[in-house]
Amino acid sequence: MLFANLPIQKKLLRIVFLINAIVLFLAGIAFFLYEVHVFRTSTQEKLSTIGKIIASNSTAALAFDSPGDAKEILSALKTEPHIVAACLYDKNGKLFSNYLSDDTLQVLPAEPGSPGYHFSAGHVEGFEQVKQESVSLGTLYLKSDMGAIYDRLKIYAGVFLLVFFVSFLLAFLLVKILLKSISLPIMALAETARAISDKKDYSVRSVKMGADELGALTDTFNQMLDEIQQQDSHLKQFNLNLENMVRARTLQLESVNKELESFSYSVSHDLRAPLRAIVGFTSILEDEYNDKLDDEGKRITSVIRKNTVKMGRLIDDLLAFSRMSRQDNKKSTIDMQAMVDEVKASLVIPGNNEKIRWSIGELPPVNANPNMIKQVWENLIGNSIKYSGKKEQPCIEIGSFAKKDHIVFFVKDNGAGFDVRYSDKLFKVFQRLHTPEEFEGTGVGLALVDKIISREGGSVWAESELGKGACFYFSLPQA
Amino acid sequence: MKKLIKNIWICRYRIAIWLLFSQSSVLAQSTPELEYQLKAVFLFNFTQFTEWPADSFHSDSEPLVIGIVGENPFGAYLESIVSGEMKGGHPVVVKYYKDEEDAGTCHVLFFHIKDPQRRKEIIEGATDKNILTVSDDAAFLKEGGMVRFFTSSNKIKFQISLNACKKARLELSSKLLRVADIIEPPEIK
Numbered sequence: 001m002l003f004a005n006l007p008i009q010k011k012l013l014r015i016v017f018l019i020n021a022i023v024l025f026l027a028g029i030a031f032f033l034y035e036v037h038v039f040r041t042s043t044q045e046k047l048s049t050i051g052k053i054i055a056s057n058s059t060a061a062l063a064f065d066s067p068g069d070a071k072e073i074l075s076a077l078k079t080e081p082h083i084v085a086a087c088l089y090d091k092n093g094k095l096f097s098n099y100l101s102d103d104t105l106q107v108l109p110a111e112p113g114s115p116g117y118h119f120s121a122g123h124v125e126g127f128e129q130v131k132q133e134s135v136s137l138g139t140l141y142l143k144s145d146m147g148a149i150y151d152r153l154k155i156y157a158g159v160f161l162l163v164f165f166v167s168f169l170l171a172f173l174l175v176k177i178l179l180k181s182i183s184l185p186i187m188a189l190a191e192t193a194r195a196i197s198d199k200k201d202y203s204v205r206s207v208k209m210g211a212d213e214l215g216a217l218t219d220t221f222n223q224m225l226d227e228i229q230q231q232d233s234h235l236k237q238f239n240l241n242l243e244n245m246v247r248a249r250t251l252q253l254e255s256v257n258k259e260l261e262s263f264s265y266s267v268s269h270d271l272r273a274p275l276r277a278i279v280g281f282t283s284i285l286e287d288e289y290n291d292k293l294d295d296e297g298k299r300i301t302s303v304i305r306k307n308t309v310k311m312g313r314l315i316d317d318l319l320a321f322s323r324m325s326r327q328d329n330k331k332s333t334i335d336m337q338a339m340v341d342e343v344k345a346s347l348v349i350p351g352n353n354e355k356i357r358w359s360i361g362e363l364p365p366v367n368a369n370p371n372m373i374k375q376v377w378e379n380l381i382g383n384s385i386k387y388s389g390k391k392e393q394p395c396i397e398i399g400s401f402a403k404k405d406h407i408v409f410f411v412k413d414n415g416a417g418f419d420v421r422y423s424d425k426l427f428k429v430f431q432r433l434h435t436p437e438e439f440e441g442t443g444v445g446l447a448l449v450d451k452i453i454s455r456e457g458g459s460v461w462a463e464s465e466l467g468k469g470a471c472f473y474f475s476l477p478q479a
Numbered sequence: 480m481k482k483l484i485k486n487i488w489i490c491r492y493r494i495a496i497w498l499l500f501s502q503s504s505v506l507a508q509s510t511p512e513l514e515y516q517l518k519a520v521f522l523f524n525f526t527q528f529t530e531w532p533a534d535s536f537h538s539d540s541e542p543l544v545i546g547i548v549g550e551n552p553f554g555a556y557l558e559s560i561v562s563g564e565m566k567g568g569h570p571v572v573v574k575y576y577k578d579e580e581d582a583g584t585c586h587v588l589f590f591h592i593k594d595p596q597r598r599k600e601i602i603e604g605a606t607d608k609n610i611l612t613v614s615d616d617a618a619f620l621k622e623g624g625m626v627r628f629f630t631s632s633n634k635i636k637f638q639i640s641l642n643a644c645k646k647a648r649l650e651l652s653s654k655l656l657r658v659a660d661i662i663e664p665p666e667i668k
Contacts, residue, residue: 060654063524065517069658132527134565
């Protein structure tokens with residue numbers, strides 16, 4: 001696990017342990033080296049002291065040629081188990097008496113060396129002059145092993161290990177206790193932050209545990225929470241206001257819209273009654289007062305009737321347009337092939353447009369409102385029949401193709417066509433590109449088509465060249 | 480100094496011979512010369528292990544005198560040993576006395592005298608004068624002498640009468656006493 005990812009408590013514990021270990025280790029090494037140095041010095045000094053005592057005691061033995069006495073003096077070294085060998089040389093350098101500890105095979109120097117002690121391969125050895133007053137009587141040789149230092153270092157290592165573990169235990173306990181003052185506020189802060197992010201409850205506050213940096217952090221954190229809570233409540237209030245406002249406005253708009261629709265419906269509807277009267281009475285005038293009217297009168301009544309019929313159609317279209325908004329958009333699968341045949345059959349009037357050459361391609365079924373789609377086909381096919389009527393051989397082609405997730409249907413004719421520059425006007429209500437004299441119409445049909453297809457989730461567009469025919473496309477989502 | 484080194488060499492050579500012979504138990508009948516060489520060395524060494532009262536020297540540089548009365552068994556050998564040696568600032572010298580009456584100023588007195596009466600006189604005279612008396616007569620200690628040489632197991636050893644030493648206010652090193660036989664003869668009336 002990466003150190004950066006550890007919890008703070010473990011992190012601090014590890015830091016304390018590491019420092020503790022380093023300090024103890026360095027201190028241990030320092031004391032160890034010091035101890036070794038002190039021990040070497042003291043071993044040398046001790047050996048030197050022993051040497052001086054033995055030498056001082058051996059003077060008479062050497063002076064009066066008593067090797068037995070010398071042996072006795074040297075054997076006192078038994079009490080010092082680390083001294084492995086000792087011997088006395090007389091003043092002529094000849095071995096006079098020796099002492100060897102039981103368990104060692106020590107080789108004694110053949111003749112005395114210069115006074116002084118030195119370390120050699122795990123031993124301390126050296127020579128001491130034996131003097132009585134100023135008279136030199138011989139030389140003492142002493143050899144000590146370093147067992148004492150190992151014994152002492154073993155004890156030292158034991159003590160060191162004990163101190164090491166005890167201090168680690170103490171450090172662990174102290175850190176556990178003292179860390180609480182650091183980790184508890186942090187953990188409380190973290191807990192508060194988590195509670196807030198989980199429950200989105202900004203009313204929670206962290207408890208301050210001291211006046212240190214963590215206390216300041218807790219204060220700042222709580223202040224931030226105050227601010228967030230305040231802003232949150234402001235925002236909520238604002239949101240609520242906005243929602244209420246939108247709801248109110250929507251209701252307002254809906255009612256206005258409904259009023260408008262019912263108004264236009266009733267207007268259109270109510271307009272039909274007087275119109276019917278006009279048509280009826282004009283017909284009566286033509287039928288029953290035919291002989292009483294001169295030619296001009298007959299023409300005028302004919303014009304009145306024609307315009308009245310036209311107005312009636314206009315009102316019908318407007319009614320259809322406004323009715324569409326009021327209808328529910330109930331979708332079902334539509335057999336387009338059958339629908340197109342039906343529409344075609346209803347529009348073909350014997351003796352009028354029988355000469356049209358029809359070409360109907362494959363039309364896949366779609367999922368949409370059948371009444372609406374039927375209206376679309378009626379308008380588009382009707383337009384094609386109307387605008388190709390003046391051609392000698394009118395042709396109407398109906399087909400479809402897939403485009404992404406939509407199916408595109410088209411109705412193509414070889415009629416009058418239109419100027420593409422005005423194609424943006426095509427689908428707007430009461431916008432016409434031809435005069436009523438050229439082609440009669442109300443200017444509502446294509447607007448209705450556009451409205452229906454938009455509601456079904458598709459789009460409408462057209463291509464044309466003036467005099468060479470037009471092609472109208474509409475797309476619907478694939479079933 | 481050269482002389483001393485030469486003597487030490489001679490000494491070493493002779494001691495080596497002596498030690499060689501000591502191994503084969505012929506020392507009892509060894510040449511008197513070798514025996515007395517060792518005794519001479521011992522005699523000098525006694526000066527190193529003995530403390531004289533301060534008033535036995537008149538000045539700091541006054542020599543410590545090893546006196547020989549009567550027959551001199553050492554020849555010039557003793558002189559060669561002590562030559563150049565010191566005892567606490569006092570040069571060690573050897574003096575030979577024909578008459579024991581002259582021996583009052585010495586510090587160590589060795590004598591080899593057959594006449595018991597004369598021996599007794601010398602011993603009594605020496606006691607008051609803080610003189611360490613040394614001899615190899617068998618009855619020496621009984622007569623109030625202090626140090627007596629004797630031969631045991633082919634080796635030269637010595638006996639010491641501490642009482643006699645104390646009477647003469649001489650202080651013998653315990654180290655010397657370690658290698659000596661302490662003999663206390665009954666008090667002489």
